[in-house]
Amino acid sequence: MPAGDVTAWEIVAAVPDPELPVLTLEDLGVLRSVDVDQSGSVLVTLTPTYSGCPAMDAMRADVQRALLGAGYRNVAIQFELAPAWTTDQLGPLAREHLAAAGIAPPGEPGTPVALSLKCPQCGSLRTREASHFGATSCKALWQCSACGEPFEHLKVLR
Amino acid sequence: MSTDVVAASDLQVYALYLGDDCLILSHRLAELAAHAPEFEEDVALSNLALDLLGQARALLTYAGVVEAAGRDEDALAYGRDDREFHNLLLVEQPNFDFAHTIVRQLFFASYQLALYRRLEHSQDLTLAAVAAKGAKEASYHRDHARLWTVRLGDGTKESHSRMEAAVGFLWPFTGELFQPDPITQRLVAAGIAADPAALEPVWRAQIDQTFAEAGLGHPVELGIRQGGRSGLHSEHLGHLLSEMQHLHRSHPNASW
Ligand SMILES: [Zn+2]
Numbered sequence: 001m002p003a004g005d006v007t008a009w010e011i012v013a014a015v016p017d018p019e020l021p022v023l024t025l026e027d028l029g030v031l032r033s034v035d036v037d038q039s040g041s042v043l044v045t046l047t048p049t050y051s052g053c054p055a056m057d058a059m060r061a062d063v064q065r066a067l068l069g070a071g072y073r074n075v076a077i078q079f080e081l082a083p084a085w086t087t088d089q090l091g092p093l094a095r096e097h098l099a100a101a102g103i104a105p106p107g108e109p110g111t112p113v114a115l116s117l118k119c120p121q122c123g124s125l126r127t128r129e130a131s132h133f134g135a136t137s138c139k140a141l142w143q144c145s146a147c148g149e150p151f152e153h154l155k156v157l158r
Numbered sequence: 159m160s161t162d163v164v165a166a167s168d169l170q171v172y173a174l175y176l177g178d179d180c181l182i183l184s185h186r187l188a189e190l191a192a193h194a195p196e197f198e199e200d201v202a203l204s205n206l207a208l209d210l211l212g213q214a215r216a217l218l219t220y221a222g223v224v225e226a227a228g229r230d231e232d233a234l235a236y237g238r239d240d241r242e243f244h245n246l247l248l249v250e251q252p253n254f255d256f257a258h259t260i261v262r263q264l265f266f267a268s269y270q271l272a273l274y275r276r277l278e279h280s281q282d283l284t285l286a287a288v289a290a291k292g293a294k295e296a297s298y299h300r301d302h303a304r305l306w307t308v309r310l311g312d313g314t315k316e317s318h319s320r321m322e323a324a325v326g327f328l329w330p331f332t333g334e335l336f337q338p339d340p341i342t343q344r345l346v347a348a349g350i351a352a353d354p355a356a357l358e359p360v361w362r363a364q365i366d367q368t369f370a371e372a373g374l375g376h377p378v379e380l381g382i383r384q385g386g387r388s389g390l391h392s393e394h395l396g397h398l399l400s401e402m403q404h405l406h407r408s409h410p411n412a413s414w
Contacts, residue, residue: 048212048291050208050209050212050295051209051210051211051212051213051215051216051288051291051292051295052207052208052209052210052211052212052213052215053208053212054208080287081216081287081288081290081291082283082286082287082290082291083290084287084290084291084294085291086294130198131198131199131201131202132202132298132301132302133198133201133202133204133205133206133302134201135201137205137208137209141198141201157294158294
């Protein structure tokens with residue numbers, strides 16, 4: 001278990017990501033620490049996926065709401081940049097959750113960047129990148145040549 | 159902390175050098191939202207703008223902290239006049255056409271990637287953290303510009319001639335990227351800043367390789383138009399700021 005108060009950690013860990021709600025903040029790997037002091041004040045440290053991630057404010061509000069809802073009174077949330085987030089920090093269940101939602105996950109840590117992704121709809125490997133930049137900073141847009149469906153890909157960042 | 163051994167004013171200005179580059183280029187790219195030549199490109203340019211805006215926020219916030227005079231990121235972004243901005247002249251140049259946008263991106267992203275890769279090892283931990291994160295983003299930005307440069311340079315007669323015109327217009331601004339100035343040099347000596355002169359060979363190798371693939375040429379000597387670092391800007395920055403700062407200046411501290 002990570003350091004800090006287990007209960008507060010569990011509450012924050014279960015908060016869904018505002019832009020990828022199939023992942024929790026823990027799945028996404030952006031939750032760095034949750035510290036509760038003797039007076040019960042909580043300090044949550046998060047890291048952004050991309051420098052300009054517009055979901056940071058929403059994340060802050062969601063974490064605040066979850067902790068206040070659980071009875072914590074003083075809640076502070078900070079973002080730290082170092083060490084920089086990479087897709088290698090995704091939690092163990094993240095890839096499964098992404099695939100189930102039709103979003104092609106990035107490769108496992110240590111694997112080379114794939115030239116072709118498996119289509120989440122039909123499983124074909126005959127896919128191509130339509131645009132390296134998708135609806136959010138962390139995603140790319142792909143298309144399957146077999147079934148014709150477009151799909152999103154959480155792109156590798158290392 | 160690095161501020162013990164170097165003047166806080168040097169560090170503050172250097173953070174503004176880097177932050178203003180990001181902020182002004184971000185605004186230029188944001189102007190293209192809903193105006194790019196195809197939908198995917200619209201999304202791409204908006205993503206690039208967002209990355210740069212995020213870097214700008216971190217750097218301007220840090221400049222404000224180092225200055226310790228109570229100015230936050232908003233005060234620095236929206237409360238300064240053009241003479242107080244330190245960005246490179248390159249990044250304020252307008253989006254005359256898509257070729258200008260792409261060549262400007264190629265020149266700047268290749269420079270910023272080389273810069274951030276050095277700055278990752280800065281003795282200043284905040285700058286090192288922004289650079290380590292920014293380098294991952296700049297690498298995508300460089301690739302994006304490189305692919306378009308090859309596609310357009312090696313494309314139709316029309317696209318090739320537009321790329322040539324854009325290179326001709328923007329090349330004069332390249333010298334400023336590698337020009338040493340006293341503030342940067344003092345911070346280089348303290349292990350905080352990246353030495354601009356050391357970035358040039360890395361940048362040139364990238365540009366030469368990309369231009370060779372794209373069938374484009376460029377002058378041997380770097381350009382000589384400069385002044386942005388010391389606040390002497392082209393006429394374009396004033397127009398950009400009047401739009402960017404309009405809301406904040408008309409309704410100070412408005413919130414919604
Ligand atoms: Zn398919």
